[in-house]
Every structure is written in structure tokens, then in C-alpha cells.
Amino acid sequence: MVNADATAWERCSTVRVVPPVRARKLAKVPFVELAEGRLQGVVSSGSDIARVYVSSIAAGTHALSCSTNNNRPCGGLYGSPCKHLRALADEAVLQYGIERVARYLRVEVAADADLVSSLDGGVEQAPAAPVFSRFLRHLAYLELPDTTAPVPEMHWFPATGAVA
Template sequence: MGDGALSGWERSSTARVIAPARPRKLAKVPFVELADGRLQGVVSSGSDIGRVYVSSVTASAFAYACSTNNNRTCGGARGSYCNHIRALINEAVLQYGAERVARYLKCDLGDAEPGAASLVDAMVATRPSPGDSRAAATVFSRFLRHLAYLELAPTTAPLPEMQWFPPTRAVA
């Protein structure tokens, strides 16, 4: 396309959506993202339907954080990754693929077969330490925002919060 022609998606106001690497079940990990230098998301509690955990792993250092939606530290994240963080990594691999998650987190898998287990093993081998859980509020807020969009009725009308660019005015 060196002649200046734009493809269909480049002419539209929407971006391509990357399909998940494999289908995943949203009941255990309803929200997972690679953002802000972290793998982060929301993981459902196995024991309390009204509780979720906000879990994250930082890129490069693999520092971890896990706390409930009301900022109580996860009891399982003592010295290593808890089951919530392991579930988050598993779902991230399903959503994005092992290679992409490893690349984002700057994790060298060596000769290991790419997958969630080898990713966890490589990160745990570095002896990660507990990280900063201050991002939990931001991650949980993003999750709630995504839930709000799911409740909207289908429409082709523009959403005000999705209009990123101000309307242009004609210069007189």
C-alpha cells in the first residue's frame, strides 16, 4: 500500500479487535489485560461469590500483588504467586497466547515449551517479591467500566465517552 491507499479499517474510526488465542471461560477470571507494564486483572474468589481479587504481575521484575476488591491482602500470596495470580496467568495465555504474554512481561522461557506452566516456572525461578498494590483501584475501576459497557443496549449511535477527538470547527 505504498501508493497512499488506505485499507478499510484504516479509513474507519474503529480499531481492529484481536481475537483471543483460544476461547476462555469468564467465570473465574472475568477481566485480564496487559497494560501499564503489568499483567493485571480481576479473579473471582473460590469461596465467596461476592468477593473478587485484583491481581497483577509487573514486567521484568515479576513483582506480584493480590488483594480483594476492598483492599484486603490475599492470604495466599505469601512468598510466591497465589492461586489467583496463577489463574490470571493461565487466562492471559488463553487470551493473548503464551509468546505475547512472555514478550510483554519480558520473561525468557529458554527452551521450554510456551505455555502458562512454563511462564509461571520461569517467573518463579527469579524469586519475585511482593509488589505495590496501589494499582488495584485503577484495575478494578477499568473492570467496572467494562461491565458497564456490557449492560448497554446494542446501538450504532456514538457514545460520548468514546468520542476521543473534539469536533473540528471551520476556521473563518
């Protein structure tokens, strides 16, 4: 017989979240993901509280991209990773662990090296709008009241079955 408490999460509108490897500082990098063949996310500006950057590193090619949410290029990205990309990579390692991030980006990281120093890609503009839009959508979910009732925007999630 299956424990009812063990399967209770299947009857609610929330999903189990894999906990981060270590605690992250969400004020600096509020959104980080391994998606669309890139490590990508939103990084707060160090100089302007109203500005954010969408930064990404492509898997395989290690192409670097960083621009503001309205597609203005980052002034610090000159063929080598800017501070926004470094912050993104550091937070991704905290969230997912160095092994998972390195495997996703297809990069070998020496035991005494950091992730960014192991990259060998150049600058290549990547789309910022979809990443920023997904970040805003995630923020909107934080404003929803706690409930076990279905959330209409998430109706496409399976109601039963195993989680991959």
C-alpha cells in the same frame, strides 16, 4: 477504489477486537490486560461468590501483587504466586498467547515450563483500584444497546484514520 464494507467499522462506535488465541472461561477471570507495565486483572474468589481479587505481575521485576477489590491482601500470597495469580497468568496465555505475555513481562519461558514457574519476583503491593475501576467500566459497556451512533464517553476516539 476502497470497498465500503471494509471501512464500515470506521463509521461506527465499536472497535475491532483482536480475538483470543483460545476461548477463555470468563467466570473465573473476567478481566485480564497487559497494561501499565503489568499483567493484571480481576479474578473471582474460589470460596466467596461476592469477592474478587485484583492480581498483577510487574513486567521486568516480576513483582507479585494480589488483594481484594477493597485492598485486603490475599491470604495465599506468601512469596510465591497464589492461585489467583496462577489463574490470571493461565487466562492471559489463552487470551494473548504465551509468546506475547512472556515478551511483555520480559521473562524467558522454557519449552517445557509454564509462565508462572519462570517468574522470579517477590511480593510488592500494586494499586488495585484503577484496575478494578477499569473492569467495572468495561462491564458498563456491556449493558449498552447495540448501536452505530457515537457513544459520548468514547468521543476521544478518532473518527477516521488508521488503527494502530
